[in-house]
Amino acid sequence: MTPAPGSPGDVLTLISAGSATTRSDLARLTGLARSTISQRVDALIESGLVQETESGESTGGRPPRQLRLHTDGHAFAGVDVGATHCRVALMDISGEVLAECEDPLLVTEGPETVLAHVDTRLDLLLAEAGRPRSALRALGMGVPGPVEFATGRPNNPPIMPGWNDYPIPEHFEDCVVLVDNDVNVMALGEHRNAFPGTSHLLFVKVGTGIGCGIVAEGRLHRGAQGSAGDIGHIRVSGHDDAGCRCGNSACLEAVAGGAALARRLTELGVPAATGADVVALVQAGDTLALRLVREAGRHIGEVLAGLVNFFNPEVIVIGGVLSRVHEHLLAGIRETIYRRSLPLATHHLSIVPSRTGEDAAALGAGLLAIEHYLSPDNINKLVNA
Amino acid sequence: MTPAPGSPGDVLTLISAGSATTRSDLARLTGLARSTISQRVDALIESGLVQETESGESTGGRPPRQLRLHTDGHAFAGVDVGATHCRVALMDISGEVLAECEDPLLVTEGPETVLAHVDTRLDLLLAEAGRPRSALRALGMGVPGPVEFATGRPNNPPIMPGWNDYPIPEHFEDCVVLVDNDVNVMALGEHRNAFPGTSHLLFVKVGTGIGCGIVAEGRLHRGAQGSAGDIGHIRVSGHDDAGCRCGNSACLEAVAGGAALARRLTELGVPAATGADVVALVQAGDTLALRLVREAGRHIGEVLAGLVNFFNPEVIVIGGVLSRVHEHLLAGIRETIYRRSLPLATHHLSIVPSRTGEDAAALGAGLLAIEHYLSPDNINKLVNA
DNA sequence: TATCTTCCGCCGATCATCGAACAAAGAGGG
DNA sequence: CCCTCTTTGTTCGATGATCGGCGGAAGATA
Structure with a gap:
């Protein structure tokens, strides 16, 4: 619905964007009753998406409890596949980088080799951050060539022999995968950052x-x-x-x-x-x-x-x-x-x-994944389930 | 709200886009109960936005009553101010042209002259279409120069002396006015048409x-x-x-x-x-x-x-x-x-x-006005009032 | 310590939506 | 021509979400 934006997804969007950090903020911004907001926030906390941190500054009365994205329990990956390197960043749901690595790797080695490499690095980084593989919610990837975004398949990439029409997302079975051109994810990373x-x-x-x-x-x-x-x-x-x-x-x-x-x-x-x-x-x-x-x-x-x-x-x-x-x-x-x-x-x-420099691409790819996960539609599905 | 789109505005959007012509269509597309849809449609009919036309084709049962935009009672204007001409189109809410005219007119005559001309033409066209001035809901205008769209003021237009920063919308007191560059409204007209x-x-x-x-x-x-x-x-x-x-x-x-x-x-x-x-x-x-x-x-x-x-x-x-x-x-x-x-x-x-030819600009300008009027936000306001 | 302000949860009242039941209107078949 | 089946549309009670007032919590101020 267009009016009175107030679904759990919309509430979370306000929290994640930093537009609202307290229940009062949310009530004011959405126009919903305070009690309704409390209910929404409870549901989001229940789902492990939001956490309460101890009180904030008082403005003359009882200090409000601060709300923020619950950064534990989830993980997101941003992968920057370059012509001659591969960078993987593990991020929490707020976009903070938990662990990161870069290795020389030729994209010309083909998708199986490269994606297997990504897989091993991903496991290492997850271990480093102390999170199980099952915590990985979504993965974004930038590749040096045109991609059909809807399917995640490279589209006649000139410098990626063997990758044409390869269904990259199918390689990662247990999480959502979004693939885009490397320059696009760099633009996204730079913009958001x-x-x-x-x-x-x-x-x-x-x-x-x-x-x-x-x-x-x-x-x-x-x-x-x-x-x-x-x-x-x-x-x-x-x-x-x-x-x-x-x-x-x-x-x-x-x-x-x-x-x-x-x-x-x-x-x-x-x-x-x-x-x-x-x-x-x-x-x-x-x-x-x-x-x-x-x-x-x-x-x-x-x-x-x-x-x-x-x-x-x-x-x-x-x-x-x-x-x-x-x-x-x-x-x-x-x-x-x-x-x-x-x-x-x-x-x-x-x-x-x-x-943003060297890791704009990995960062942007991760943000692509996070923003997909945080989209109101997806959150509403998660909270209702 | 993002989920279950079903506000009156959303319902009207489906009707005006031609995606739905019956209550059943609406129920199917929005996921709302038939009774809820009936209620929404009633409100839209009440507001004079939608009309029922006699039954459609039966598919084996009771034939559905067709719904469409109520084309009487409202009017919208599309104005194409060119360097050496001025074209005004009067349209109904479905985008159909009711009456139209074009006259030679130099934009260099300045805003007062040109807008006064538009005003008289508007009255003529309204009379021709048999609608009172009060039926005019919104007016779109394309002008041959850059415009700050949010305020409707030309922004240092090279071939419109005297128009710089002129607040065009204020000239038409009783209706919403949207002003844009002429090429933009032509693009819109061509695209929609x-x-x-x-x-x-x-x-x-x-x-x-x-x-x-x-x-x-x-x-x-x-x-x-x-x-x-x-x-x-x-x-x-x-x-x-x-x-x-x-x-x-x-x-x-x-x-x-x-x-x-x-x-x-x-x-x-x-x-x-x-x-x-x-x-x-x-x-x-x-x-x-x-x-x-x-x-x-x-x-x-x-x-x-x-x-x-x-x-x-x-x-x-x-x-x-x-x-x-x-x-x-x-x-x-x-x-x-x-x-x-x-x-x-x-x-x-x-x-x-x-x-679309000669009147792409006037048409596009009119559509700009109509689409603004039909935007879910605006419709919800109208229906609730 | 008393009072004021703001925040937050609880709970009854209210309102929107739902879905079942029913009425309407035509198709099709005997 | 009548009866049944299908689809449409409305009515109405039930359900569930939202609201808003009340009171307790927690700190500021005096």
Whole structure:
């Protein structure tokens, strides 16, 4: 129902969002009677979803008992499957990280190998956190390629041989599994962690390739085929000679991606193989590398300028390996966006480096799982059962 | 509340969407008891929102009484304020047009003049439809510039002198007024009218300038400052000599907009002043005009190819004056999009000319008003009162 | 210590919803 | 033509959820 939001799920949403920490808050926000709220809260405590902590500050009368998510007894996992690494984070229901690990692992080893690895790490982390496997409620996973979100199957991922159409969720039988593109979960992680108040955010990952996660109205926009945000193959002007692996030329990725920068540096006599090498050179003070990074920033900025006009975000977050030298990358990006976008769209626009860093992906994947579990529909089912 | 959707507003939503036409349908869809549904329907009939029409087809038992929106007693207005015209449509609550008119009118005359004109037209149309002014429940308006949707005030519109920050809703005291950008309401009109099933749609208006309305998850995306969709100033490659009124160069609008095409034709010895002139020349068989339009299509396609990668829509609709020669414009657009966008994104993508035509804007503006009035929140308020 | 304020649980009153029973209206069959 | 079956719609008592007042709890203030 639309009016008088007051189901157990809605009540929990208010608690988990931090909008309400006491029964009085809940009564005021929902419009329900205090007695009704008490009943709801009792049910949520009964289900092990909420706990009471000792009194809070008094405002002149009896101090209210604080309510918060019950962080024991449940566990959620966020998995970041990268091209060459695998990171697993174990989180409690509030989004706090309980334990975390990262290992080098090639996604090209195929789904069975990678998912088996995730499984063993999961057991280790659960042991470390002192929770049984049965406490695991949901698992979110980000993978480096397009995914059909509804089914959790990769959709012709270019750099994940053997994964096409593989039903990832079926590998984990006893818990809900949500799979999404890695950039999407990074965007989610960054949004929830650093910019919870904003409605429209773009997260741009500048690594070997270039991708973008889109948060619209606070929710991920995946598009019709789940391929939204694939900005690496948008054309930039003046580089028709730059051939791309996709078969076209002048793609953003072929001009400003980490791999492209490394290749260009190598051609110019400074050996570099990956985006990380480029970053290292910049940090070492190599002026050529620095110039290339700034130029890359301008090219990225050209594409983003168009997207700012189109999408009108409040925040653009720059992440990925190349953002380690963000002071140089951002200079070019900002310069170009402010020159090429409309004043109305840029006036309140922030362009910032990622604040969440390395584990934005694992964190975002975990949050995907947690938010699914905490959705009012799901909670109402749990409480009634 | 989230579970068991069954407030009067939700019931009406099902009726107005055509998902349910009988009480039984409603009981089945909402999960509520038949008696409860009857009670809800009675309340809606009482409020004048729903009417019963005589029996439907029997399926072996008593034939159900059909329910539909009560189309008498209410009226809604959709106003399309263009640069040089003003169109007003009077609609009933089901979205059917009762009466309509269009007059030449310069938006540069300023808000008082234009809104006074709207007022007189409104009275004429109401008289024509035989409804009193008091029947007017809500009014939607599309204007050729950015608008702060929440307040209904134009936000530094470049071609609407005197309108900046003018509080349009205050001019119509006795009814709710919603103001939006013209391209947004066109997108809404086209979506509701021709593609109600799709989630993600782009409506591209190619007229004097070039703009884009965005439908995401079935709702308009307006962006942080309400300036989303302003694609006319996205850079196209290889035209750094084309200066734009915005101060930059190589803007899509300056290369492929109707005004730019007319100017270019004139330079080449074929006099043309506006986009309409260009269309006329193409229709008269002028090969030069035709070549320019095709070329414009390719430039628009280049920008749209990027947006397809970014946004991943299901449908792109081409409207505006230039779409009158859409067979030529679309050829270039399709060619470029299919060449420059990712296969995953283009595989299920339709690129089609507007099916709604001239009054997409007035229609969309009216629908904006109607959908606001029919929103569950508003209906619940009405029924309880 | 007395009083005030706020918080929280208890409990009877109230209200919305349900579901069974019944009436209505047509289909189909003998 | 009449009888039975099916589906629809309404009526009404039963049920269960919500409300709001009351009183106890717990701290602030004086």
